Amino acid sequence: MNNPTLILLMLCGGMAIAVQPSINARLAQKIGPLESSMVSFGVGTLALLMVVLVTGRGNLRGITTADWWELTGGFLGAFFVTLTIICVPRLGTAAVMATIITGQLVAGALLDHYGLFGLRQLPLTPLRLAGMLLLAGGAALVIRR
Structure with missing residues (x-):
């Protein structure tokens, strides 16, 4: 895929991430926050299972060679989803x-700067830092009531 297509897909992914917490928070009103998070992951797991069965080209046996920390993505995802379920009704989606x-952005810049997890190293330049500070300032304005 070319870069414009990838950027468009990531914009769509960002929109999905913005909508997901509100949907999960609504479900949480009916079944509870932890239960809503569990259902969200259960539905996602079933959807991914279907995609893997139809189009998967990888080898799940390779999981036996993974380091422990490479398996923490699911935990981090569950942490994220559960926090959004709890926070959206109290703070608002925006x-x-x-x-x-x-x-x-802060975590991504640090990952890039240090080249963590075997990724390409991209230094934290003054321009990138300024962009982060501007975004943080914008976030503060959105959060402020």
């Missing part, structure tokens, strides 16, 4: 999204 995006 405030939660602004906070999440700021946290993602």
Whole structure:
């Protein structure tokens, strides 16, 4: 896939991430926050199972060679989804999204700067830092009531 297509797909993914907490929070009103998170992951697991069965080309046996920390993505996802379920009704979707995006950008910049997890190293330049500070300032304005 070319870069414009990937960027468009990521924009759609960002929109999905913005809608998901509100949907999960609504479900949580009926079944509870932890239960809503569990259902969200259960439905996602079933959807991915179908996709893997139809189009998967990988080898799940390779999981036996994975380091322990390479398996923590599911835990981090569950942590994220559960926090959004709890926070969206209290803070609002825009405030939660602004906070999440700021946290993602800071973490992403640190991952890039240090080349963690075997990724390409991209230094934290003054320009990138300025962009992070501007985003954090924008997030503060969105959060402020």
